[in-house]
Amino acid sequence: MTLHLTEPRTGGAPAQSPESLKPAPRKSRRGSRPGGSSIDVQRKKLLIPFVGPAFVLYTVLFIVPALGAVWISLHKWAGSGPMKFVGLDNYGRIFRDQLFLSSFGNTLLLLFVVGTAIFVLAFALTLVLRDMAGKKIARNVIFFPHLINALVFGVLAGFIFNPGGIVNSLLAPLGVTDPPKWLAQDNIFPLIMVTLVCTTTGYFTTILMAGVDRIPPYYYEDCALAGASAFQRLRYVILPLTWDVFGTCAVLWTISSVKIFEIVWVFGGSSGAGVPPTQSWTAAVYTYVNAFSGQSTPAYGAATASAVLSLALISVLVVLLRRAMRRDAVEF
Amino acid sequence: MGKTARHLRPLAALLGAALALSTTACGGATDASTAAEAVDISGSISGQTINYWSMWKDGEPQQKVIAAAIADFEKETGATVSVQWQGRSNTEKLVPALNTNNVPDLVDGTFAKLAPVIGETGQASPLTSVYSYEVDGQAVSSVIPEKFTSNGVFKGEDGQPWMVPYSVSSDGIWFDAAKHPELKAKPPATWDEFIAVLNKLKAGGTAPIAADGDVAGYNSTWFVTALLRLKGAGSFKALVEDKSGEGWEDPAVLEAARKVETLVKGGYLNSGYNASKFPAQQQLWANGDAALILNGSWTPTETGSYAAPGFEYSSFQFPAMDNKPASARVDFIGFAVPAKSKNQVPAQRLAAFMLSAKYQNALGTEAKVLPVRSDAPVDPAVASVKAAIDAAPATHLQNDGVTFPGFMEKVFFPKDDELFLGKTSADEFIAKMKAAQIQYWKDNS
Structure with missing residues (x-):
């Protein structure tokens, strides 16, 4: 068996003739009975008892609160007491708020810059780890940081980067008398980005490795015989055969990156005792501070408006991503 | 189309049912009545129960003093206090609770945290009766230094105080x-x-x-x-x-x-x-x-x-x-009673009870914080701060x-x-x- 390396992958939806989109052939397949085949009838009967409970729970616990959030975002409200309807004012206000825009910008930085770094590193590690001796141990080691609570990194950052911390103590014997101000407000967000790359790469590497492990070894033998380089192996074997796994990972990262909150919260602002410096805020932190800062009257309207915008962002991005990454799964 | 529609119809019906269910479950409890009046708190409260959401966690020095006070309070009055030692996040938990009918009867916190969520939103009961209630033979209003209250910091929109401080920080x-x-x-x-x-x-x-x-x-x-x-x-x-x-x-x-x-x-x-x-x-x-x-x-x-x-x-x-x-x-730590509480009398009585000399002294000497009463002794470590507060002609809040x-x-x-x-x-x-x-x-x- 050989893989046709030169065969172009089909982009987008599989080409279909206009006729095939018509319902006629499907109808004939299902037979002429008006209610569909007996299997279809059975399926329909089971829909409510099987899907119903989950659907009701999901609606009550997720959809209704989400709609509630949209409703609250149209009001000026301190969380309790009277609500004042203000229409779309909250949205207008947060779009005019430089702080929301910069927080949102940080969220996009996490999503795209950190995301790119994570997947480039994850694929690189995948290539290295496949052939490495003791790869199981290596895999565990790189996955480990993902298990650790973000709080730990927040506290560790202090130990490592404080003026009298480990880094400066190590630099001092090397003659660095005026080390950079690692934890200055402007440096906190870059540090958070680096930390996220370090902690998340292992997680996605592990998932991608699981996909890579499925690839039968004879493709690699084929590559070796054809004299393919490591990059060509990635380009023509690994990527196409793990594309669906990669797509899922990308969606997972998109969803989780838009919600990143706790690591920002503990990195700045005295490990959660205060509010982190605004330079490191993400949209999620912006939402939280508006509702729960504890230092001023809660602004639930503005907070939910920013949460609703984040939800809209995730939805649009996931749809776009699914579209952009749509390929026919290669069967092997 | 036909097939999907047949699947969607029952789903839509389910969605409708679920929406109806959840709106009836949450409905009715949203509009808080804020027109509360001061109540007479002098009667017997034996057999009554209150729920108290505390800003202290089990084991903190202040918690120990308050727990001791509660034990005495229960013995003296015959009322029961059910306490949740929630810690500082109690005010965050209070906000959603205030939208239901299931509110705590007594909460405490710093003025800075209580004021935005319960004081300024008109969700607190007026505690005028607590201020006139007598502890150790003196009205509560006379044991709290006048300079703490004279600027009207505890007064809500109705002109009545909604908070009773039992401790201060500076x-x-x-x-x-x-x-x-x-x-x-x-x-x-x-x-x-x-x-x-x-x-x-x-x-x-x-x-x-x-x-x-x-x-x-x-x-x-x-x-x-x-x-x-x-x-x-x-x-x-x-x-x-x-x-x-x-x-x-x-x-x-x-x-x-x-x-x-x-x-x-x-x-x-x-x-x-x-x-x-x-x-x-x-x-x-x-x-x-x-x-x-x-x-x-x-x-x-x-x-x-x-x-x-x-x-x-x-x-x-x-x-x-x-x-x-x-x-x-001077930042205040004290009690507030949600307007929706159904156990106003025992809750307000407990708030007054914490102003007794015994517990005020314990706050100063055992918990080593600043009690609100100026006649309570304090630990030497904070004596300099207490002296400064006593000597100051006026006070201001944080920020x-x-x-x-x-x-x-x-x-x-x-x-x-x-x-x-x-x-x-x-x-x-x-x-x-x-x-x-x-x-x-x-x-x-």
Whole structure:
């Protein structure tokens, strides 16, 4: 068996003739009975008892609160007491708020810059780890940081980067008398980005490795015989055969990156005792501070408006991503 | 199409049912009635039960005192107190609870946290009866120092008090009296004397001031207190309330900013204060690597575990300016009763009970915090702060009581941080604040 390396992958939806989109052939397949085949009838009967409970729970616990959030975002409200309807004012206000825009910008930085770094590193590690001796141990080691609570990194950052911390103590014997101000407000967000790359790469590497492990070894033998380089192996074997796994990972990262909150919260602002410096805020932190800062009257309207915008962002991005990454799964 | 529609129809029906279910479940409880009246709390409360959501966690010194008081209260009155020792997040949990009919009967917290969620939203019961209730033969109103209540800080929109404080916190410029007896003997009383002390410390090779620059609330204390020294208690709030932002053009405001700038530019702040993580700098101070720290009355308890051996806590007040009388910062910790509570009488009685001398004394000597009663003794570590509060002609709240939504976190703290961390000058700070405040009120009025 050989893989046709030169065969172009089909982009987008599989080409279909206009006729095939018509319902006629499907109808004939299902037979002429008006209610569909007996299997279809059975399926329909089971829909409510099987899907119903989950659907009701999901609606009550997720959809209704989400709609509630949209409703609250149209009001000026301190969380309790009277609500004042203000229409779309909250949205207008947060779009005019430089702080929301910069927080949102940080969220996009996490999503795209950190995301790119994570997947480039994850694929690189995948290539290295496949052939490495003791790869199981290596895999565990790189996955480990993902298990650790973000709080730990927040506290560790202090130990490592404080003026009298480990880094400066190590630099001092090397003659660095005026080390950079690692934890200055402007440096906190870059540090958070680096930390996220370090902690998340292992997680996605592990998932991608699981996909890579499925690839039968004879493709690699084929590559070796054809004299393919490591990059060509990635380009023509690994990527196409793990594309669906990669797509899922990308969606997972998109969803989780838009919600990143706790690591920002503990990195700045005295490990959660205060509010982190605004330079490191993400949209999620912006939402939280508006509702729960504890230092001023809660602004639930503005907070939910920013949460609703984040939800809209995730939805649009996931749809776009699914579209952009749509390929026919290669069967092997 | 036909097939999907057949699947969608039952789903849509389910969705409708679920929506109906959830709206009926949550409905009805949204509109709070706020027109509560003071109740007579003198009758017997035997057999009644209250739910108390405490800001203290099990094992904290204050928790032990309150738990002892509750035990006595139950014995004396026959009422039952069901306590949840929730910790500081109790106010965050209170907000959603206030939208239901299932509210706690009694909550406590700092004024700064309770005021925005329950005081200013009209969700608290008037506690006028607590103030007139007698403990140890004296009305509660007479055991709480008048200067704490005279400015009407506890009064809600209906003119009645909604909070009863049982403890206070304050701040001061802390130092080790064992190492600097000269500061205890003659603390700097004016700004010039203060700068002279800083110069002397600096010349002696000691870092004069330690500051955890990553805590915006600590940084802001410098500017806000300087302004209050120059213009009096309430002046920062008045400045912030000014929708035109013109107040920032006041020379006194610039002067306050210049004082902060002096500390930064003069090199009086410990190196690294602008790039460290709390509590690194206060640890360093407690170890004796810096002489002074401007911080709260909780400093002895918070730093006690790592302070250098023989450390003797003492403090002096933020220096006075222009010979004006200096107010003392007093933040209140106390009780509030949600208006929807169905057990008003026992809840208010417990609030009054904590003002008894026995528990006030225990707060001062066992929990080592500042009791609200001025006749209660305190631990030597906070004696200097108590003396300052007793001597002060007036009091002010942290950040002068500014709680406008998001103002401190989104407008003031970022700019003030820039000033305190040496990124902007006093003049730039004033200009930026003026512009930001005008924008804030444009968006929030």
